[in-house]
Amino acid sequence: MMKHKVLVVGGGLAGLRAAVECAMLGVDTAVLSLLYPVRSHSGAAQGGVNAALANMPECKDDTPAKHAYDTVKGADFLADQDCSEILTTDAPTRIYELEHWGVPFSRTPDGKIAQRPFGGAGYPRTCYAADKTGLYILHTLNEQAVKHRVKVYNEWAALSLASDGAQNHGLVALNLQTGAIDAFAADAIIIATGGAGRIYKRTSNAMQSTGYTLGMAYRAGIPFKDMEFVQFHPTTIIGTNILMTEGARGEGGYIINKDNERFMQRYAAKAMELAPRDIVSRSIQTEINEGRGLPDGGGCVYLDLRHLGREKILERLPGIRDICISFLGLDPIEKPIPIQPGQHFIMGGIDTDKDGATILPGVFAAGECACVSVHGANRLGGNSLLECVVMGQRSGAAAAKFVQGKSSALKESVVADALKKTSSDVDALLKSSGKERLVTLRDAMQDAMTDKIGIFRDEKPMAEALALLRELRKRYRNIGVDAKNRKYNLDLLHTIELGGMLDAAEATAAGALARKESRGAHSRLDFKTRDDANWMKHTLAHFTPDGARLDYESVTVTKWQPEERKY
């Protein structure tokens, strides 16, 4: 059994930032990562990170308060406004700190951090480093973790929390490289495992963004919040659904239909392509549904960058150009890019407070897997990297404080019991004669989520999806694996992951079916408007063996009463 004061699960932006915080505070901290930390999906973030630095001539009078307002309005008033204010108030400090640590931000002519326009923002507020901002921040935070000698357990999969019901004492994990299952005693766990894009078929997310650890928290009694709010990014390339950054539109890119029309003028005349993502994605999907997508394009329209010119594309958008060349065989300097909306982000996640604490003492969560809520019903581009560094720091500080002030002793016996139980569960899975298999169940889940819990939603298909997902959860109990070896067993890993993915998918469908309104990314054909009287509230989903049990919680309003969103 390994022992640490704080164990961070996940080595992406939020996890590394949390670990660095704890290490700087002198707390014994380790990171348990399914991948090597620099492989985390934070590194695929392209466009930038928001902070009201007022570095550009056009944004001299930008302030954190204006950033908070844009965030709350973008969130369709479902964000907790006190939390959105914390996010935007902490933002400049966290960004300057990243610069001090070496993040190679692009620069203004006078040497400051450069900022670009992004969707739903009143000013150019998105600090960027070409179109590889996530990659550079991830590597810089990894460098800081090395500097502060944070111990990293590479290629370990967290399997279960060790809770006695009143408090958590550690977790059980699978060492992928050896196949061994071992336990970690820890006074505090910070879950920072990113998104769950792979519950969908069409997603911009990495193969390993399964979100299965959401299920780990859920089964330990920690509720999910607002899972029905799923962001579809307007511009993912056809076929692979790899992301084309919002920065492409921030730099002036157009979206056009088969008639060469910049159709956003019919949906958001003022903001055009830089309306928030929920609106742009719905507009694109409407064009496709009404027959104005590309002929034989498999449901897509064009992102057109040609008018930006070679020099600007090479300087500001070199990464997405390389992606287009490798994966589409086209150069966006010369040709428009066929794109379609794809799942990109979950606004919901593990329910936490403004310091990342969950209702289970000893468990914190930060980053995409958590729901504070700062993004409400729709996240603004550039706010997710920000959430990672702000909430990573806050949860790290809160976890450090928690372990330093803790009076009760860690119960290693609880951890040992959890190890025994989880080991026998995995043994049983390896020996199972169950007839169900990973690919069949996973594909059925991904199809149902993409087809029925997508951009536009309606009662009947959602009810069908929910029934199917509940059926899949039952069938999962009869699953078996074909690869019986222990070491680097991907069949075993992916099958274990599917269990947690089904939990997340079922809670998403249940929340979506129950919410009888349209708000942000949750857009219903049968309830087309926002209903603040009945639905300005957070959904909480609690685990039961038969499916999510839902209840609701009020939204914190500080300064801004709900208003109609116009862009």
Next chain:
Amino acid sequence: MSQTVTLRIYRRDPDLDAAPKYQNYQIELTPGLTVLMALYHVLENVDKTLAFRASCRSAVCGSCGMHINGKNMLACETQLAPLGNEVLIEPLPHLPVLKDLAVDMTRFWDKYEKVRPYLIALKAPPPSGKERLQSVEDRKKIDEFIDCILCACCHTSCSTAWWDKEYLGPAALAKMYRFVADSRDEGGAERLQIAAREDGVFRCHTIFNCTEECPKKIPITFGIQEIKKRVLWGKLAGRM
């Protein structure tokens, strides 16, 4: 008419197999099929014991560096069709094999940690707490080297690193150069001492394998020579 390709894949679990064996898998070629997606097809439909690393599938995470038809490349960004009717897929060379296409990266990360891979700033940041200023021109000097994704394609293509396990190797030295060339970094002298050691830059024989096999087209050999130059002038001037 559908066309099939044979994937000839290196298989070995060193705990069980004294020597590797090569296993053939027939796969139907579909438009846009990458080597990585072909491997997923094998894993999920043909042989569930296959081991390989992958995550982002968009050439940014650095997981899926492999030796494909004799060259190191990222499986995810490599189209299968142009590779011929039989495609040989092996792990990155000269690192111990963990299982099949997944290698033991310990030695690689150890070298990364040896070059002090973080910004060393001796002067405090501006009293305002704001960013350090950096000119557009100075920022441009690190443009290529910050793109490194630590995939190890360069390190495992370096014929010096093959026989000299102590050599820091191209990836660690590229990381070092990323800081040496950064106008904000003040760790120069300390870093050059590391570079000047027996296992440092002078082990590079400018064979250019690293530069040729870098999926991000980073001029690694150039960076190593730039460090050499600084070490050399430091020594000649009696500073080192």
